Amino acid sequence: MKIAQLLHNPGAGDEEHSKKDLMALIQSEGFACRYASTKKNEWKEIKTDVDFLVVAGGDGTVRKVAKHLLDRKLIEKPFPIALLPHGTANNIAGSLGIPTDDPRPIVQNWHSGRRKRFDVGLVEGLRHRQFFLEGAGYGIFPELMKEMKDHQEKSTDAPEEKLKIALDVLAGILQTYEPRPCRIDVDGVDYSGEYMLVEVMNIRCIGPNLVLAPTADPADGQMEVVLVAEQQRHGLLTYIQNRLNGQAGGFWGTVLKGQTIRMRWDGPEMHLDDQFIQSKKPKDLRITIHEGALSFLEGPK
Structure with missing residues (x-):
């Protein structure tokens, strides 16, 4: 047994x-x-x-x-x-x-x-070496975490209602959030620019069940890098509003694949999975992947 x-x-x-x-x-x-x-x-x-x-x-x-x-x-x-x-x-x-x-x-x-190997993202450049299972990034998601903190501590809402509230708050943030400069290099290729969201993802979803990296596979030895610039604001907002209305929406963003990501965001706030991190100043980060660091029993077929 x-x-x-x-x-x-x-x-x-x-x-x-x-x-x-x-x-x-x-x-x-x-x-x-x-x-x-x-x-x-x-x-x-x-x-x-x-x-x-x-x-x-x-x-x-x-x-x-x-x-x-x-x-x-x-x-x-x-x-x-x-x-x-x-x-x-x-x-x-x-x-x-x-x-x-x-x-x-x-x-x-x-x-x-049946087991599925599960990669883990490794982050260097913070005070201590950190890891993530879902994603790490800057921009509107750390803002969402700040705004949701008080509500979550007091809330007795059901999970479905909590997700709806988070989507509604995120839509409000996105409408007024100003893009910020980010130096970012994915496997030696420069993608620096001004963004509202920069996410390095290991799985398809992040936050309130938002599918930002639809082809992500946590066992493929690669990470997905999601970038949202000013010209993509409307597409992301439409996607979030469709989710709020219970409607399916097409994918809207820029997604890159890579194994080594270097980045520096013009701001001290970021997140690792559901952890909000605030530094005194911007950090130069190096993100790599630990292939097959964990294994999970697969779900029903």
């Missing part, structure tokens, strides 16, 4: 997924299950007889677990990660084709053992 270590964020998403229900579901499919809450430090104590980790939470919880795995010594046992998404955006789960509506097919699929 395979042993699953359940790492649960009890405060993520709509809180419908309790410890009792999650453990019962996993055990009903023939897996032994151990439980740990990611709200307590003990979750990092993973025994070597565990076969795989189950992360029950949103993108922030996945990042927390990934950081712990990446910080471990190379000689320690690597653990594949299975996802039971119940956060707000669930961008990482979406990139792996893992649904958010019904967890049972997800758990049933774990018997196949």
